[in-house]
Amino acid sequence: MSQQTSVLYDVPGPRQRRITLISSIVATVVLIVGAYFLVYRPLDEKGQFSMELWGPLVDPANENFTLVWERIGLGLKNTLTAAALAIVASLVVGTLLAVLRIQLKSFTGRRFTGLAAPVAYLLRGLSLLLSAITRVCVEVFRGLPVVITIFFVARGFPEFGISFDTLWYLVIGLTIYNSVVIAEILRSGMEGLPGGQREAAAAIGLSPLQATRMILLPQSFRIMLPALISQLVVVLKDTSLGFIISYEETLNIGKQIIGVLGNPIQVYVVIAVLFIVVNYSLSKLAQYVQRRLSQGRKTAGTPAQQPPAAALISQAEGGGAGGAGT
Amino acid sequence: MNVLIDKFDVFAGGFWLTLQLCLLAAIGALLLGALLAVLRISPVPPLRAVGTGYVNVFRNMPLTVVMFFAAFGLPALGSNADFLRIPVIDSLFTRLGTDLPYFRFALIALVLYTAAFVCEALRSGVNAVPAGQAEAARSLGLTFGQNLRYVVLPQSWKASVVPLGSVIIAMIKNSALAGFFGVVGDLSATADQLTGAEGYAFVPVAIGISIGYLIMTVPLGALLDRIEKRQAVAR
Numbered sequence: 001m002s003q004q005t006s007v008l009y010d011v012p013g014p015r016q017r018r019i020t021l022i023s024s025i026v027a028t029v030v031l032i033v034g035a036y037f038l039v040y041r042p043l044d045e046k047g048q049f050s051m052e053l054w055g056p057l058v059d060p061a062n063e064n065f066t067l068v069w070e071r072i073g074l075g076l077k078n079t080l081t082a083a084a085l086a087i088v089a090s091l092v093v094g095t096l097l098a099v100l101r102i103q104l105k106s107f108t109g110r111r112f113t114g115l116a117a118p119v120a121y122l123l124r125g126l127s128l129l130l131s132a133i134t135r136v137c138v139e140v141f142r143g144l145p146v147v148i149t150i151f152f153v154a155r156g157f158p159e160f161g162i163s164f165d166t167l168w169y170l171v172i173g174l175t176i177y178n179s180v181v182i183a184e185i186l187r188s189g190m191e192g193l194p195g196g197q198r199e200a201a202a203a204i205g206l207s208p209l210q211a212t213r214m215i216l217l218p219q220s221f222r223i224m225l226p227a228l229i230s231q232l233v234v235v236l237k238d239t240s241l242g243f244i245i246s247y248e249e250t251l252n253i254g255k256q257i258i259g260v261l262g263n264p265i266q267v268y269v270v271i272a273v274l275f276i277v278v279n280y281s282l283s284k285l286a287q288y289v290q291r292r293l294s295q296g297r298k299t300a301g302t303p304a305q306q307p308p309a310a311a312l313i314s315q316a317e318g319g320g321a322g323g324a325g326t
Numbered sequence: 327m328n329v330l331i332d333k334f335d336v337f338a339g340g341f342w343l344t345l346q347l348c349l350l351a352a353i354g355a356l357l358l359g360a361l362l363a364v365l366r367i368s369p370v371p372p373l374r375a376v377g378t379g380y381v382n383v384f385r386n387m388p389l390t391v392v393m394f395f396a397a398f399g400l401p402a403l404g405s406n407a408d409f410l411r412i413p414v415i416d417s418l419f420t421r422l423g424t425d426l427p428y429f430r431f432a433l434i435a436l437v438l439y440t441a442a443f444v445c446e447a448l449r450s451g452v453n454a455v456p457a458g459q460a461e462a463a464r465s466l467g468l469t470f471g472q473n474l475r476y477v478v479l480p481q482s483w484k485a486s487v488v489p490l491g492s493v494i495i496a497m498i499k500n501s502a503l504a505g506f507f508g509v510v511g512d513l514s515a516t517a518d519q520l521t522g523a524e525g526y527a528f529v530p531v532a533i534g535i536s537i538g539y540l541i542m543t544v545p546l547g548a549l550l551d552r553i554e555k556r557q558a559v560a561r
Contacts, residue, residue: 012369020369020370020371023370024370024371024372027370027372027373028372031372038403039403042402043402043403046402048402139544140536140540142543143499143539143543143544143547144499144536144539144540144543145498145499145500145501145502145503145514145539146499147499147502147503147506147514148514148517148536148539151514151517151518152517155521155522155528155532156528156529156532159528159529233386237386237387237388237389240388240390240391241388241390241503243390244506251388251390251391251394264394264398265395265398265399265402268394268399271391272383272387272391272395275386275387275391276382276383276386276387278386279385279387280382280386283386
């Protein structure tokens with residue numbers, strides 16, 4: 001990044017360095033003064049920095065401290081549980097969906113020779129139909145907001161007489177949305193691979209399914225790993241939507257604490273910091289993995305092919321309500 | 327299925343409100359995001375730090391938290407977001423001028439959150455311009471500003487269109503959250519209202535609401551796919 005941006009201007013000489021220094025100081029002063037008058041002063045006047053409001057969160061001696069953090073801990077545990085379940089489920093379902101779509105696509109091109117004509121037509125029609133259905137499902141669930149999906153799951157399932165714990169509504173809602181996104185990530189990864197991979201697999205006698213499973217999917221996972229990790233961030237952010245179906249995740253617990261102690265800003269600052277720390281480390285991990293992967297490709301001497309990862313990552317990151325939710 | 331016909335005006339109203347929110351938020355986010363992108367590539371270190379900090383904070387925070395901040399933080403700052411009651415515009419987008427501030431709060435939260443992603447999309451476009459272009463411009467003696475204006479930005483724009491589009495699609499989807507934050511009458515609030523308080527059958531309402539969102543997201547997505555394919559060929 002810094003290497004890229006520095007291309008835009010020369011290495012500064014003495015005059016430019018002076019200008020940069022002066023404008024840096026001016027900018028810093030303006031920012032600090034602006035923050036003081038626009039943010040600090042009004043908040044201070046309303047007593048938002050008083051220990052009364054912050055105490056339960058930061059002061060171990062406060063009577064509520066242990067209780068508050070116990071609750072937040074519970075909320076974190078619930079958030080992480082929901083996120084872990086959702087990401088595992090969406091990886092599994094997404095992979096299956098990607099393989100299914102690739103498989104159906106290869107079927108639609110086949111003529112099923114060697115079978116009786118009616119059976120062949122039936123099979124062709126069936127594969128066309130199935131591939132259309134999966135396509136529509138993918139488009140619909142990718143186009144619906146994940147909040148709405150979760151809401152529909154939570155309202156719709158009891159309507160049909162199926163009721164679970166709220167955790168499962170949240171997990172199912174998140175899984176529906178994210179598995180579709182992951183399926184698209186993996187599928188475009190597989191379609192971005194050089195055609196020679198599939199042809200070589202066919203040449204050594206692998207069936208299409210075997211080729212997908214043993215040749216294409218592992219490579220696609222590798223190429224798309226950064227995008228998949230970014231999707232993890234999205235899932236983690238989207239678990240906070242659990243509050244609309246009153247699942248006891250971090251934000252909901254925060255709301256309960258606020259209901260008792262009446263310190264919304266302070267509680268949300270703490271929750272925001274928690275989220276930022278976890279998600280920032282995850283994004284850093286994604287960047288690190290991406291760097292490692294591109295280095296690996298370079299040293300192996302293979303031509304550096306450009307996967308459509310960049311666009312997909314931004315899409316995935318914005319994807320949920322957490323992205324862009326995304 | 328009657329609910330779709332009986333309550334058509336409710337669905338249409340919800341759609342219109344969501345569309346208003348999205349339009350305003352898209353404009354705001356594009357402006358703020360462009361400003362942030364300029365900060366992030368500027369030669370002045372504190373400004374760069376501000377841009378980077380902003381993006382890291384807002385990208386890693388759930389939109390839900392941003393919305394809560396807007397709803398609780400702005401009143402604490404002594405503002406009901408009244409500065410958004412812009413005289414001419416609020417006669418077109420009537421919700422901007424109402425006494426209940428939730429539409430404005432939701433709008434602000436959406437703008438703040440989306441701007442971080444817009445900034446990243448624009449910056450990825452700038453990074454996609456080959457380094458030689460900017461170097462050649464520099465060696466011609468163009469200053470930082472000229473370099474950006476005449477050489478880098480016109481080219482980066484092309485590479486930014488697709489990521490920007492996906493950010494906007496994501497923003498449309500994110501706007502659904504506003505309905506659960508007291509913005510009465512947008513599509514998601516309509517879903518809640520009709521299936522909950524008014525007790526209509528679930529499936530038709532779900533279909534109606536889904537159509538409302540899909541009308542906005544699917545054509546935009548298809549358009550982006552086309553642009554992406556055309557660019558892939560051009561490259």
